[in-house]
Amino acid sequence: SAVISQKPSRDICQRGTSLTIQCQVDSQVTMMFWYRQQPGQSLTLIATANQGSEATYESGFVIDKFPISRPNLTFSTLTVSNMSPEDSSIYLCSVLGGQGAGEQYFGPGTRLTVT
Amino acid sequence: AQKVTQAQTEISVVEKEDVTLDCVYETRDTTYYLFWYKQPPSGELVFLIRRNSFDEQNEISGRYSWNFQKSTSSFNFTITASQVVDSAVYFCALRDMNRDDKIIFGKGTRLHILP
Secondary structure (H helix, E strand, C coil): CCCEEEECCEEEECCCCCEEEEEEECCCCCEEEEEEECCCCCEEEEEEEECCCCCEECCCCCCCCCCEEEEECCEEEEEECCCCHHHCEEEEEEEECCCCCCCEEECCCEEEEEC | CCEEECCCCEEEEECCCCEEECCEEECCCCCEEEEEEEECCCCCCEEEEEEECCCCCCEEECCEEEEEEHHHCEEEEEECCCCHHHCEEEEEEEEECCCCCCCEECCCEEEEEEC
């Protein structure tokens, strides 16, 4: 299984500011995914990040609000820009398991509160 | 379109009782994966099981068992002799096997095990 770490684990931010969340994987992976989980809700995919190409965003999410970097095969960042209280959520990165294995693993999440 | 339905929003049972969490899915694909994840109060998403659409064998792992029935598009999860530590939100999820991309989550079932 992949071991995924995220930084920070939690943060409290003021509205109008931006926060960059880091995701580190212990093995090289082609695709990394960023999810949002609003309080009491299920997980929603924000975007898929492939190394060497632009991230692919899901409907309702835009690059200006959630810019993503993917500089190599083990690391990605998600920035939540110009935050508002509605952005208060858990943000999780995720990767697929070994080749053809099908498992999908998640990082521990970043719990963001915007005041 | 793919969809995962977890009709039970919240369940409470007394410790040592058995409990079944329901999951019904919709997909046009003939090959797909089904998953169950556990999210304890700490927020981390814990992978429990993956099933591919070719394999309808039921699976047992300790007190956990899963019943996959393609005829009814269901992938139910049973906890036998429940324990307080089983209290969590449980998510059922679906992903197309041929496309290594987004996983679709159900809304989750919040399970309370009462001492």
